[in-house]
Amino acid sequence: MTNAHIQQAIDWHNEKAANLPAGYSLGVLDTSKPPIITELSKGWNLIGNTSGQIWKSNYFNIPFTGALNMYTFDDIFGNGIIKNVQGQFWNSQFSHTFAVYPGQAVMAYVSNDPASDAAGDPDYFHYKINPAPVKNWPAMNLSLQFQRAGVQSGIECRLYEGWNFITYTGHEPVDISNVTDVLQNAMQLSIPSDSYVPIGPDVIEGLTGIGYNQNNDEGVDSFAQTFETIDITASDMLTVMKEVNGMFWSHEFSMIGLTPGRGYLLFVNNNTIPEDGILTINFQRNE
Helix, strand or coil: CCHHHHHHHHHHHCCCHHHCCCCCECCCEECCCCCCCEECCCEEEEEECCCCCCEEHHHCHHHHHHHECCCCHHHHHCCCCEECCCCCEECCCCECCCEECCCEEEEEEECCCHHHHHCCCCCCCCECCECCCCCCCCCCCCEECCCCCCEECCCEEEECCEEEEEECCCCCCECHHHHHHHHHHHEEEEEEEEEEEEECCCCCCCCCCEEECCCCCCCCCEEEEEEEEECCCHHHHEEEEECCCCCEEECCCECCCECCCEEEEEEECCCCCCCCCEEEECCCCCC
């Protein structure tokens, strides 16, 4: 990878809230809480983007290598595949071009056992898939930690009708019995109002909006369309949420809770989001 490519990747991953599409937002890095650690296993995993950065498919190696404990991206995913909910994918031979925003998730296949495949020396690492203790290395599960310190707060992710890959970004695990309430509190549906607010140095602090109304070089102010929230219920909006292993939550029955950093496959019912509406989910909304 050339220096230009590396810089391009760094610039992409440094994009923050100001450059996120409508329906996505970020808060600040909350250093009062310990980082979220997501354990992986050999085979398929749903990995949530808790990093506060935009992942670009051509440069998955940058955030993932930084988040892995003792391993490199090629060690774990070199012979595997990473894909989004639309079926676009990356592998070592080919990649579609797509982005994974904070709060979204990817399905990733962990193909390598580092103890025997990546390290070349089966005695070098102690890995939970091949857990023979050797050379006095401590036991260490394969995991991802995208923040070295603290957690990224305020991760708001846009939902669309049909299937979505989402991340549970809350800091505390959720019991099976509380999943419905957590989903209810995390979702918000916004629709355009009839008012606009100016964007510029004289904007009153606290006013928020989505999308530009007008902007030119003749001194005319820019404006943002304001949105208002409407009441919704999880039972109206959602049908099912699944883990990568097929275990699921529904309104009638649940087999799963929620684990920080883990990705989930969530189905939003068709014909429930107004044409100009924006449905979002933010598990940190009430933290």
